[in-house]
Amino acid sequence: MSETQxxxxxxxxxxxxxxxxxxxxxxxxxxxxxxxxxxxxxxxxACDEDPAVRAILLTSNGRAFCxxxxxxxxxxxxxxxxxxxxxxxxxxxxxxxxxxxxxxMPKPVVTAVNGAAAGAGFSLALVGDLVxxxxxxxxxxxxxxxGLAPDGGSTYVLPxxxxxxxxxxxMAMNRAVSASEALELGMINKVFPAENFASDxxxxxxxxxxxxxxxxGHAKNLLALSAGNGLETAMEFERRAIADxxxxxxxxxxxxxxxxxxxxxxxxx
Numbered sequence: 001m002s003e004t005q006x007x008x009x010x011x012x013x014x015x016x017x018x019x020x021x022x023x024x025x026x027x028x029x030x031x032x033x034x035x036x037x038x039x040x041x042x043x044x045x046a047c048d049e050d051p052a053v054r055a056i057l058l059t060s061n062g063r064a065f066c067x068x069x070x071x072x073x074x075x076x077x078x079x080x081x082x083x084x085x086x087x088x089x090x091x092x093x094x095x096x097x098x099x100x101x102x103x104x105m106p107k108p109v110v111t112a113v114n115g116a117a118a119g120a121g122f123s124l125a126l127v128g129d130l131v132x133x134x135x136x137x138x139x140x141x142x143x144x145x146x147g148l149a150p151d152g153g154s155t156y157v158l159p160x161x162x163x164x165x166x167x168x169x170x171m172a173m174n175r176a177v178s179a180s181e182a183l184e185l186g187m188i189n190k191v192f193p194a195e196n197f198a199s200d201x202x203x204x205x206x207x208x209x210x211x212x213x214x215x216x217g218h219a220k221n222l223l224a225l226s227a228g229n230g231l232e233t234a235m236e237f238e239r240r241a242i243a244d245x246x247x248x249x250x251x252x253x254x255x256x257x258x259x260x261x262x263x264x265x266x267x268x269x
Contacts, residue, residue: 008039106220155167212248225237
């Protein structure tokens with residue numbers, strides 16, 4: 001299997017409530033290997049557990065966002081063991097736990113897709129509560145191109161965004177979707193020019209980090225619950241969530257700011 005990288009495969013920084021997670025295997029187009037899987041999961045859990053983290057920005061160094069699972073490491077496992085099933089189970093445990101933690105944590109997540117997002121990178125890109133992309137970004141499901149079934153929650157998320165027939169088309173044909181088409185299909189929220197993309201993505205994430213964290217967390221959770229509930233159940237969850245927000249200092253600040261016609265200064269409490 002490929003060698004362990006001496007420098008971090010995921011750079012993890014927190015500043016003023018915003019955690020920035022940067023995939024850092026640029027020479028390998030940020031392909032996901034076991035080391036990156038471990039480091040990404042550890043960083044995501046740290047964000048979930050740290051009350052000072054109010055929003056997460058997931059991005060990458062280099063020309064690609066993430067080119068998918070590390071095929072060289074898969075091939076090495078197949079050469080050594082005669083098959084890659086055990087290796088793929090180990091890799092998907094890391095990927096799936098990371099994605100589930102990002103989706104379920106009560107903090108907004110922005111994924112900033114600066115380049116190609118393929119395979120596992122495609123799944124990671126779509127996990128954001130907000131997904132922003134450079135105008136040069138490309139999205140490719142990619143799994144079946146090397147004889148693998150899709151993973152990373154893509155069979156759950158993608159058909160809910162674009163419908164099952166379009167989702168199967170992308171999974172079967174593996175064509176690249178441009179940032180503009182991804183926006184038109186409803187896969188992503190915003191496209192920015194590549195030359196200022198890092199700054200624009202930071203601005204989006206910063207707005208969430210400076211927002212009413214508890215209210216944003218409830219909104220995120222209510223949307224996640226809505227798919228499996230009827231109207232009355234959804235409204236009961238809403239009733240409890242809005243009451244919980246009414247106990248927060250951010251609500252007091254927001255109401256006072258509204259009455260006094262000034263900008264609110266939320267603290268995330």
